[in-house]
Amino acid sequence: MGNRFIEKLARCHPLRPAEVDALTAATAHPRSVKPRQDLIREGDRPGPVFVMLDGWAYRYKILPNGTRQILAFLMPGDCCDLHISLLAEMDHSIQTITPSRVAMIDRLAMDNMLDARRGIAKALYIAQLIDEGTMRAWITSMGRRTSMERVAHLMCELYLRARTIGLTTEPTLCLPLSQLLIADSLGMTAVHLNRVLKALRAEGAMTLDRKSLLIGDPSKLVQIAGFDENYLHRRLRVVA
Amino acid sequence: MGNRFIEKLARCHPLRPAEVDALTAATAHPRSVKPRQDLIREGDRPGPVFVMLDGWAYRYKILPNGTRQILAFLMPGDCCDLHISLLAEMDHSIQTITPSRVAMIDRLAMDNMLDARRGIAKALYIAQLIDEGTMRAWITSMGRRTSMERVAHLMCELYLRARTIGLTTEPTLCLPLSQLLIADSLGMTAVHLNRVLKALRAEGAMTLDRKSLLIGDPSKLVQIAGFDENYLHRRLRVVA
DNA sequence: CGCTGGATTGACTCGGATCAAGTCGAGTGG
DNA sequence: CCACTCGACTTGATCCGAGTCAATCCAGCG
DSSP states (O other): OOOHHHHHHHHHHHOOOHHHHHHHHHHHEEEEEOOOOEEEESSSOOOOOEEEEEEEEEEEEEOTTOOEEEEEETTTTOOOOOOOOGSOSSSEEEEEEEEEEEEEEEEEEHHHHHHHHHHHHHHHHHHHHHHHHHHHHHHHHHHOOHHHHHHHHHHHHHHHHHHHTSOOOSEEEEEEOOHHHHHHHTTHHHHHHHHHHHHHHHSSSSEEEEEEEEOOHHHHHHHHHTTTTTHHHHHHHHHO | OOOOHHHHHHSSSSHHHHHHHHHHHSSSSSSETTOEEEEOOOOOOOOEEEEEESSEEEEEEEESSSSSEEEEEOOOEEEEOTGGGGSSSSSEEEEEESSSEEEEEEEHHHHHHHOOOOOHHHHHHHHHHHHHHHHHHHHHHHHHHHHHHHHOOOOHHHHHHHHHSSSOSEEEOOOOOOOOHHHHHHSOOHHHHHHHHHHHHHHHHHEETEEHHHHHOOHHHHHHHOOOOOHHHHHHHHHH
């Protein structure tokens, strides 16, 4: 299997061979990272740009009262904080979920690459816009969807993203997320999430067991979620 | 008073005189827009870049069930969707709240300006990163803060943003937001928001009447909100 | 002066949090 | 190979924050 990061960017915007080469070189020496390791913490000065070549991670914040809010899940091919070095400090942390291979691209090298290879800059920009759209969808979910809708919506999102980057072609997806992680991303309790999952299973819409998601009835799940099939598609269409 | 947009960008990143001139020219002919007008709707192809020279607006989505979620408030100086033209369709709508003056910068002109004036590009980029941080704070609020904390947090955010762009220097702020708008931004009911406002008033932390916000006890409000004074400051520090 | 769209208040209900016990499976060490 | 542990998942009982429904109240305005 190739370099998921480059594949993803190429899907955002066509890349010239020279650009692919530059990206290949920049990500040639990934580091192996264990699960549950912080790549960077809130308050740190932004360091290098992280690229998830393999494995899952998540962005999160810890509140004063100790609770955690997960802001995004990062899957293979995703990259973090392209330009966040422009700001003084990280406003959130990033932690690995599974054992991962993470490329760390030096800021300066990245800036030079963005200057010299406009196609890469554009592809990264598009990827970032898509992520912003995802954040808007999360805000919408938290504010105006019931817990069952939220769960269904998140699963639709994750499944679609995973399919787009070629993680699966079947109605099944290997999802290394504990129920606690999912609950903390949806603003609910692990206990309550568990009950919602049970209900979704009972409806036949989807089954989430230990390590994988099975979408039993896609159209039902989409309907429960009120999932706008276009919300990621639209962006993907640009790509196609 | 000058051009709030240019002032804001200059605070993000120092601008050369030529860059200021280019921005002045680009925003020289704003359009007057009435309240409650959509500037652009979900599903539209992105048009020109909108710049709020004066007046307030908000980004929002309408769900299938008819409810509304507000994604962000735009105040004078804010600009919308810098590069969103890279995507095929808007995933949300933008509507004015007050009578506004809105500059509309042609995509092509904007792209040329960004290419030719890197300082402008950088300033806009920084502004966008700050907005992203705000979105992350919203997700956090919706997921893990009580309704009173959420209200207090939003008021802290709005007050700080307003002060930064020079809308006020006192503990008062002219806030043209109805309770329904605020409720729809915080994922709650107007009825419940009303009760929370009453409680905050009773505590002496803040008073929100028809058209203005009065922060009676800043430190108490910050404490209720669990507001990280740095969350916008950090970014502002870069600026200083 | 009555209309209208917000703001306010009360009574009632319910989704989800909280608290508290289990249960199950994968290691680990004796 | 079994006992022990530890983390994650389940389930039940109870409570409370916030939604819902429904009256007012109030100020601006044609």
